[in-house]
Amino acid sequence: xxxxxxxxxxxxxxxxxxxxxxxxxxxxxxxxxxxxxxxxxxxxxxxxxxxxxxxxxxxxxxxxxxxxxxxxxxxxxxxxxxxxxxxxxxxxxxxxxxxxxxxxxxxxxxxxxxxxxxxxxxxxxxxxxxxxxxxxxxxxxxxxxxxxxxxxxxxxxxxxxxxxxxxxxxxxxxxxxxxxxxxxxxxxxxxxxxx
Amino acid sequence: xxxxxxxxxxxxxxxxxxxxxxxxxxxxxxxxxxxxxxxxxxxxxxxxxxxxxxxxxxxxxxxxxxxxxxxxxxxxxxxxxxxxxxxxxxxxxxxxxxxxxxxxxxxxxxxxxxxxxxxxxxxxxxxxxxxxxxxxxxxxxxxxxxxxxxxxxxxxxxxxxxxxxxxxxxxxxxxxxxxxxxxxxxxxxxxxxxx
DNA sequence: GTCTATAAACCGATAGAC
DNA sequence: GTCTATCGGTTTATAGAC
Numbered sequence: 225x226x227x228x229x230x231x232x233x234x235x236x237x238x239x240x241x242x243x244x245x246x247x248x249x250x251x252x253x254x255x256x257x258x259x260x261x262x263x264x265x266x267x268x269x270x271x272x273x274x275x276x277x278x279x280x281x282x283x284x285x286x287x288x289x290x291x292x293x294x295x296x297x298x299x300x301x302x303x304x305x306x307x308x309x310x311x312x313x314x315x316x317x318x319x320x321x322x323x324x325x326x327x328x329x330x331x332x333x334x335x336x337x338x339x340x341x342x343x344x345x346x347x348x349x350x351x352x353x354x355x356x357x358x359x360x361x362x363x364x365x366x367x368x369x370x371x372x373x374x375x376x377x378x379x380x381x382x383x384x385x386x387x388x389x390x391x392x393x394x395x396x397x398x399x400x401x402x403x404x405x406x407x408x409x410x411x412x413x414x415x416x417x418x419x
Numbered sequence: 420x421x422x423x424x425x426x427x428x429x430x431x432x433x434x435x436x437x438x439x440x441x442x443x444x445x446x447x448x449x450x451x452x453x454x455x456x457x458x459x460x461x462x463x464x465x466x467x468x469x470x471x472x473x474x475x476x477x478x479x480x481x482x483x484x485x486x487x488x489x490x491x492x493x494x495x496x497x498x499x500x501x502x503x504x505x506x507x508x509x510x511x512x513x514x515x516x517x518x519x520x521x522x523x524x525x526x527x528x529x530x531x532x533x534x535x536x537x538x539x540x541x542x543x544x545x546x547x548x549x550x551x552x553x554x555x556x557x558x559x560x561x562x563x564x565x566x567x568x569x570x571x572x573x574x575x576x577x578x579x580x581x582x583x584x585x586x587x588x589x590x591x592x593x594x595x596x597x598x599x600x601x602x603x604x605x606x607x608x609x610x611x612x613x614x
Numbered sequence: 615g616t617c618t619a620t621a622a623a624c625c626g627a628t629a630g631a632c
Numbered sequence: 633g634t635c636t637a638t639c640g641g642t643t644t645a646t647a648g649a650c
Contacts, residue, residue, distance in 0.1 A: 228633080244517055246441070249625060262628085263634050271626065318513045318575040322439060331579050359597070366594035369576075370565050376579075377572040380513045381564075384526050384571075399561035402554070403598030423616085444642060457645090458617050466643065618649075625642065632635080 229267045231257050233281070236274050240312035245275060246319050272324040275313075279330060282310050290345030293354055293412055297394070299341065303375045304393040315379045335372060342368045354409030355401065363404075370400050424462045426452050428476070431469045435507030440470060441514055467519040470508075474525055477505055485540030488549055488607050492589070494536065498570045499588040510574045530567060537563045549604030550596065558599075565595050 235256045239248045250271050254261040268274045284306065290296045307314045321328040346364045349355045358364055374381075378393050398413065405413060430451045434443045445466050449456040463469045485491045502509045516523040541559045544550045553559055569576075573588050593608065600608060 226633090246514065247517055250627085251625080260635050261626090262636070265627065266633065266635095269627080316513070318511070318572075319441070321575065321579060322442065328579070332581055335579060363594060363597075366591055369591065370569060370595055373572060373576045374565060374568050376576065377513075377568060380516065381568045381571065384516060384523070384530060386527055396561055396564065399558060400565055400595060402558075421616090445644090446642080455618055456643095457619065460643095460645075461615095461617065464644080616650080618647105620646085620648105622645075623643085626640095628639075629637085630635100631637100632633105 226267070228257075228259065228263075232259075232264060232267055233274065233278060237278055237312050240275070240278075240316065244319070245312070245316035245323070250274075272327070275320060276324065276326050279313060279327065282313070288341060290341060291348055292352075293349065293409070293416060296342075296345045296349065297398075297416055299345070300394045300397045303338075303397075307375060307378050307393065311379050314376065315383075317376060317380075335376070338372055338375075339365075339368055342371060349409065353406055354412065355404050356406060367400055367404070371397050374400075421462070423452075423454065423458075427454075427459060427462055428469065428473060432473055432507050435470070435473075435511070439514075440507070440511035440518075445469075467522070470515060471519065471521050471525075474508060474522065477508070483536060485536060486543055487547075488544065488604070488611060491537075491540045491544065492593075492611055494540070495589045495592045498533075498592075502570060502573050502588065506574055509571065510578075512571055512575075530571070533567055533570075534560075534563055537566060544604065548601055549607065550599050551601060562595055562599070566592050569595075 232253065236248070236253050239253060239256065250264055251261045253274075254264040257264070268277070286299075286302055286306075288295065288299060288302075290299055313320070317331070321331060343364060346355065346368065350357055374396055375393055378396075382391070395417075398417070402410065402413065427448065431443070431448050434448060434451065445459055445463075446456045448469075449459040452459070463472070483490065483494060483497075485494055508515070512526070516526055538559060541550065541563065545552055569591055570588055573591075577586070590612075593612070597605065597608065
């Protein structure tokens with residue numbers, strides 16, 4: 225990939241991180257890179273293509289099968305890290321859904337993928353006797369939705385709360401799961417979180 | 420308040436509800452009202468002032484003290500209704516935070532208010548023996564954050580999921596609380612939800 | 615007070631010279 | 633590949649008629 229193109233992507237990601245997708249214009253980006261805005265258009269015909277390219281590059285290779293409490297904890301830490309590193313995306317999640325269907329499709333895809341990963345994880349933890357069985361049909365699905373809605377909007381939520389140091393998503397996630405954990409599961413979780 | 424001004428607000432709210440804040444221009448609104456866009460500027464110097472006024476008007480008079488399971492259920496139904504009626508606001512929550520500090524201050528204020536209402540409610544339900552005591556310091560606060568992050572971003576989340584009929588927030592909220600409910604509390608809740 | 619008309623500044627995007 | 637000039641669109645702001 226061309227050097228200028230790389231530089232555009234680097235600067236755009238930085239600026240989106242800081243100010244959000246909508247608040248950054250293509251002229252702003254071109255100015256920061258030190259090229260004309262028309263030249264930027266040569267590389268990216270539309271503003272949304274910059275975001276789509278950034279998104280494609282950050283494509284996760286984290287295809288995991290949660291097979292233990294530790295694996296689920298790692299998954300939460302991965303999500304937390306993902307949100308932190310790609311705040312250019314998560315910080316503008318709602319806006320981006322309206323910008324391009326490519327992106328909104330990607331969002332749904334990521335939701336379904338993470339939802340499936342967590343569902344398998346819940347079932348595995350249940351088999352291991354670490355969490356209780358569903359007390360009604362669909363309980364796991366709803367708790368998983370709570371976990372995913374939290375991670376998806378974690379950045380704007382923390383910004384809204386005005387919390388100076390963003391409390392970790394990892395702890396937030398476990399807080400939702402803890403109440404359905406067995407005594408055995410709780411013991412193992414506390415040991416894990418203390419480390 | 421002036422008749423024209425009222426009409427502007429009515430039309431703007433309707434259009435924001437349908438298409439989202441960003442997708443509606445002041446010209447669109449003026450055109451729908453049947454006045455010139457410059458005339459609209461006479462009433463609202465900036466686009467954000469329209470939203471700020473709408474927000475100030477929709478100021479909830481629902482200052483409640485949750486004193487029972489039924490009251491908390493009513494509160495969830497109120498939140499659900501609020502989100503539905505004011506989708507012009509909740510559907511663009513993230514964007515609006517970046518638009519004006521008046522709005523972002525209001526968002527934080529609403530979060531803190533709802534957070535306090537729920538916190539008192541949790542403590543009351545605990546006193547009544549319907550939910551368990553905190554199993555660690557801060558557990559209630561985290562569950563409440565889960566409830567509030569869900570309601571705040573309920574609309575974009577449901578749109579992302581692509582669920583045709585939006586599952587109710589009321590059920591989602593109780594799903595998070597159910598795991599910390601006592602046997603007594605669960606019995607009363609199920610009776611309540613069956614009605 | 616109420617409204618019209620219009621300018622100013624900015625945006626994403628395009629065309630074409632070099 | 634890079635640039636300037638420009639289009640049609642937006643929000644914002646002003647000047648002035650009634």
